[in-house]
Amino acid sequence: MLYLIGLGLGDATDITVKGLEIVRRCSRVYLEAYTSMLTVGKGALEEFYGRELLLADRDMVEQEADGILKDADVSDVAFLVVGDPFGATTHSDLVLRAVTAGIEYRVVHNASIMSAVGCCGLQLYNFGETVSIVFWTDTWKPESFYDKIKRNRDMGMHTLCLLDIKVKEQSTENLMRGRKIFEPARYMSAAQAAGQLLEIVQNRREKGEELAVTEDTVCVGLARVGAEDQAIRAGTLRELASCDLGGPLHSVIVTGHLHPLEVDMLRLFTSGPSGLQSLRTMDGSTCVS
Amino acid sequence: MLYLIGLGLGDATDITVKGLEIVRRCSRVYLEAYTSMLTVGKGALEEFYGRELLLADRDMVEQEADGILKDADVSDVAFLVVGDPFGATTHSDLVLRAVTAGIEYRVVHNASIMSAVGCCGLQLYNFGETVSIVFWTDTWKPESFYDKIKRNRDMGMHTLCLLDIKVKEQSTENLMRGRKIFEPARYMSAAQAAGQLLEIVQNRREKGEELAVTEDTVCVGLARVGAEDQAIRAGTLRELASCDLGGPLHSVIVTGHLHPLEVDMLRLFTSGPSGLQSLRTMDGSTCVS
Incomplete structure (x- = not known):
């Protein structure tokens, strides 16, 4: 067996x-x-x-x-x-x-992280398609995950973003020379993911697109879910881009329409009174019905 | 604590x-x-x-x-x-x-059932919004879950359908008389859920709607996931409506676009050689790319 x-x-x-x-x-x-x-x-x-x-x-x-x-x-x-x-x-x-x-x-x-993320208080029923966010390089900056987030948000759904893991990766030189020498493992942080997302928002703004996500969209960063020292932080996308949630693994949720009970739960994970307030007022498109 | x-x-x-x-x-x-x-x-x-x-x-x-x-x-x-x-x-x-x-x-x-359903081989990444299917009564036959399934299928996404549970329900008479007498617990079977869905398909056909789901749409019934005697059956919606998966709890998945690896996995759960075949050919809209 x-x-x-x-x-x-x-x-x-x-x-x-x-x-x-x-x-x-x-x-x-x-x-x-x-x-x-x-x-x-x-x-x-x-x-x-x-x-x-x-x-x-x-x-x-x-x-x-x-x-x-x-x-x-x-x-x-x-x-x-x-x-x-x-x-x-x-x-x-x-x-x-x-x-x-x-x-x-x-x-x-x-x-699974696919369901355990419910611990932040967002209801799993209200999630749309899950996306993956990969590490950008100087020459490869895929934006397709943004369009999936946009599609979910257009329907009021939250989006779970799973973040890139690089384990046993070889440098181009070592790969070409066939040397089994591996780079140190890398795990994308919630802040890094938020940073890439902010860059896309700025790109889309410059193109004159109607924005589905802005710097003020309510997001949730989760780290080490299920561990003693797990960390959850709710705030705007801009706030998330500068928050340090500690060691891996991290995930990010971009919220859609928020139910009042979901807002009450997210407030447990904001960084202060101003953060609590921001959940209600800063992003018109995700505020409570 | x-x-x-x-x-x-x-x-x-x-x-x-x-x-x-x-x-x-x-x-x-x-x-x-x-x-x-x-x-x-x-x-x-x-x-x-x-x-x-x-x-x-x-x-x-x-x-x-x-x-x-x-x-x-x-x-x-x-x-x-x-x-x-x-x-x-x-x-x-x-x-x-x-x-x-x-x-x-x-x-x-x-x-959680929300992630354990992945055991049928459908990738959790490819699921849209989860829906609930409630027991219909003679006078109350809500169809809203069908529209969510339609929306998911239009985007190629699978839909997990969680099925109704009635525990400690009172009859109208006992409720009105304030008698704490409870009806036997009822758990919706995959076949019952499929039956209600078939009825909606027929209703929508009679209204001349373009159908997002038909009798031949590939569905999966799951029973007692995680238990020794779990049962998983993949087949058309029509087949699911007449299959007996045994005791509760049951769930149903209405598939969207199927990836070849997902089809290979679903084949493990069809009821026979003809069932295997049906996964490829019977429903044009969900066949392999």
Whole structure:
């Protein structure tokens, strides 16, 4: 049996009791380590689970999946995924390979950032399409996520923005020379995402477009959701661009139409009395009905 | 401290290790018992957690919240919620009351149906607004959810439909006479939801509307997601209307534009070779690009 087991979002203790029991009896346990991260590392997980974990990076999952699935028809293999195995990233490829090879699989669900963001008080019912925001480079500054946010906002919907993660990236030179030397991991912060969004707003303004998002649009930055030291900050897009929420992972929500109860909840996460006020008055298009 | 603890979606063992530790040391533990359910009852949870649970029905949470929060400023109280505490249902009211009373709170996240539906292989990124489908009566047959599904499909997005739950409902007569006699709990099945949707499709056809959904639109029925005996069925809306997925809870997804990898995954959940075929050919508007 292949078990795909979600680890949730905080630390080692966020695994479910069911998941932990399975981890402890599997013959091999892989840890998917390239699409997300917990606040603790592999060592802490190994100590808590009482099991050695085999790190599965992107190359391994995409190119050596047969190794992961080896003997899974006659023994139990676990594949651990931060969050939920079918949350922000899906592992359909691995499942399909397993089924094709005649291997049964089972999913042990857990919290995903896709639903845990509800903790800021915005109702999941009121979210439209989720978008990803990638790191811009000097020569590549895609704006397509803005248009999706605009489409959601036009319908009054909130937008969850998942932020870029760069793990095991090679510099162009190292890539060309075939050197397996990797750059330090990079995780986009809420402030960086807000900064890119502000730049797009300015671009669109200069083009004379009607703006769906402005510097005063109410946004929410979330960091380390589910961990002891999680941080949530509600404020304008401009405020978010200069706020420091600490270590990764971060997410951003661009709000749409706000329900009064949602406003009451967001007030818990503003930075001061002026911030509380701004939620009502600063952005006409998102104020309370 | 007030702890809002998600129980996940399957049985007693789907609580997280962190959640279980907190449950075992709180002075009082409430179980929210009106917006969802696990495959096991209160007794099984009490046995596994090793704690007595106080049932919190809708009346209690809405009218006697102060009782739940009593002494939570000086001791620890847990409020258990099936799924995630901020998933399909939010408990913002209770949180706001706690904060107003000077009580700290913390959330222990878990799997929510809002993200666990990803297990059918449809990518959560490609979902639009979530809708609720309520039980129709002889005199009240709201169709507004159809228009939201239409709006999602027009943009190529999938729609998660959460299905009605009737717990502790009174008959009109008992309500008028003030008798606290409750009807048996009712949970809408995927087939019932599909049946109501088919009726709307027929209504709209008779009005000459251009149809966003037809009898051949690819849908997915999901039952008891996360439980050992979960059932997932992919097929046309017509097929779904006559399929029996067993006991509650059920959900339905009306698909939008399908990515090839999503089709490959849905094929795992069709009822036979003809079903496999139907995913490609029967509904022009949702076939693979």
